[in-house]
Amino acid sequence: MGFVGFPFLIVAIILVLYLLNSIKILREYERAVIFRLGRALPEPKGPGLFLVFRPLDQMVRISLRQEVMEVPPQDVITRDNVTIKVNAVVTLRVLNPTLAVVQVANYAYQTSQFAQTTLRSVLGEVELDELLSHRDKLNLRIQGIIDQRTEPFGVKVLSVEVKQVDLPEQMLRAMAKQAEAAREARSKIIHAEGEFNAAQKLVEAAHLLATEPLTMQLRYLQTLTEIGVEKNTTIVFPLPIDILSLLRDGLRDGLRPAITPPAPLESK
Incomplete structure (x- = not known):
């Protein structure tokens, strides 16, 4: 009985090992495509526990993750x-x-x-x-x-x-030049708009100063004060024409003779 039961024990051990080897466990993101006798089963296996009976079955593991x-x-x-x-x-x-x-x-x-x-x-x-x-x-x-x-x-x-x-390096240089030209064009437009606004303000200031002639004289004096603060050795100061007219009239009055010429003598 001992020798008769020994082969059955060996077969049982082999069968248990075969079943243990047939157990497969797949993770949640995995699927197994089973080929049974060369033909793929309609549905893949997994996740979890299932059996793969080799050599009748062959398994290909596929991941479903990105x-x-x-x-x-x-x-x-x-x-x-x-x-x-x-x-x-x-x-x-x-x-x-x-x-x-x-x-x-x-x-x-x-x-x-x-x-x-x-x-x-x-x-x-x-x-x-x-x-x-x-x-x-x-x-x-x-x-x-x-x-x-x-x-x-x-x-x-x-x-x-x-x-x-x-x-390419040439294209990078060309794009850099294009961007630089665009920025320069925008800067010129902004500068021109500033000049235009400044001209409008100057026109308004000229009309305002023309209403009161004395304000021009005060503006000259203020400019002279600002120049004097810089301590320049030479000051170029514009002389108004009105002042020249006053000086000319004053000189003309001063050179006019104070004594009237004598009257002509009467003939006897």
Whole structure:
């Protein structure tokens, strides 16, 4: 009986080990695509505890978490013939694990290739200014194209972000000159507006001073006081014409003879 029961014990131990080895536990974000005799089961397994009977069953583990994939820098020629280097970041997620395993050999690699070709084709249809100013719209357009191509194998593209745009050195200098010229044009416009406002104020001040001639004299004296504060050695002071007229009249009155000439003699 001892020798007869020994083989059964060995078989029981092997069976227990086989069952223990068949136990699989998946996390909440994981799913298992089971191939039984080479055919994929309709529904993936998980999460939790289940059995995989090898060698009849083969398991492929798929993660349902979001994955971030960086698209390597791509050489792009824009519509206005500017050569740039552009890279992007693609966020994707597997929605159907069975399709992601059965339809493609490597869904991440295939999505990356789709992203590279789409990035070059879409950015090649726009000008450089549109690429720099309307990046959000281009991101949505690229996302829609990639998502449409990855939908057949159960992958959802959540977002596409153009990460960096490397411009040639000549283009950077040209853009810097353009920005400098725009700032200079704005400064000239502001300066011209200031001159125009100052001219209007001067016209108003001239009309106001013309109403009272004495105010002009007071303004001259105030200007002389301001110049004297600076302690200059030479002061150029404008002399009003009114003062010259007064001096001329005064000199004319002073040189006029005080004694009237004698009257002519009467003949006898």
